[in-house]
Amino acid sequence: MLRRPLVLxxxxxxxxxxNDAVPILGSxxxxxxxxxxxxxxxxxxTAFVTLAPEASGLLFDGLKLGDDGQSLxxxxxxxxxxxxxxxxxxxxxxxxxxxxxLAVDALASGNAALLANASGIQLADAxxxxxxxxxxxxxxxxxxxxxxxxINNMKLQNSINVLxxxxxxxxxxxxxxxSGNAALxxxxxxxxxxxxxxxGLIFGLS
Numbered sequence: 001m002l003r004r005p006l007v008l009x010x011x012x013x014x015x016x017x018x019n020d021a022v023p024i025l026g027s028x029x030x031x032x033x034x035x036x037x038x039x040x041x042x043x044x045x046t047a048f049v050t051l052a053p054e055a056s057g058l059l060f061d062g063l064k065l066g067d068d069g070q071s072l073x074x075x076x077x078x079x080x081x082x083x084x085x086x087x088x089x090x091x092x093x094x095x096x097x098x099x100x101x102l103a104v105d106a107l108a109s110g111n112a113a114l115l116a117n118a119s120g121i122q123l124a125d126a127x128x129x130x131x132x133x134x135x136x137x138x139x140x141x142x143x144x145x146x147x148x149x150x151i152n153n154m155k156l157q158n159s160i161n162v163l164x165x166x167x168x169x170x171x172x173x174x175x176x177x178x179s180g181n182a183a184l185x186x187x188x189x190x191x192x193x194x195x196x197x198x199x200g201l202i203f204g205l206s
Contacts, residue, residue, distance in 0.1 A: 004015040 004018070004021045006013050007016050
């Protein structure tokens with residue numbers, strides 16, 4: 001079998017002669033509408049095929065294959081359906097674009113929130129470090145205050161001890177005053193005291 005190229009001659013399309021033809025070797029498999037037939041060109045240059053019943057709109061018109069127009073009708077119906085689908089898809093596409101814009105804005109807002117959160121975390125860390133320093137200073141102040149309180153307690157105890165000593169001295173002074181008063185009473189009531197008694201009284205009052 002020879003495959004002849006198409007040529008344009010005088011505004012008419014025709015096949016070239018065999019000089020420009022390309023031989024086709026082997027077999028050809030005819031699919032849909034042609035009963036899935038296989039034909040070999042090794043011994044014959046003409047393909048003889050039979051049409052299947054209702055072969056997808058193909059008609060056998062004399063020696064030629066024709067078309068009953070059903071394919072064109074189906075394609076036009078498919079085109080109408082496709083246009084209707086496009087009319088439905090376009091609003092959805094616009095809605096999808098609007099949703100994508102909202103998503104981009106939301107993403108930008110989320111990124112800004114993350115940056116603000118990161119800044120807040122840094123500020124919180126700084127505040128935490130300051131608080132730790134203040135806590136350490138406070139603990140040191142507590143230790144200092146505790147030491148000062150211990151010293152003050154010791155001083156208070158010393159003061160109490162001194163107060164006790166002063167109280168004892170006051171008691172002794174009261175007793176001494178009582179003794180002196182008694183001695184004065186004796187001198188006042190006994191004007192005739194001898195020298196030895198007077199010297200002993202003086203030593204007793206000193």
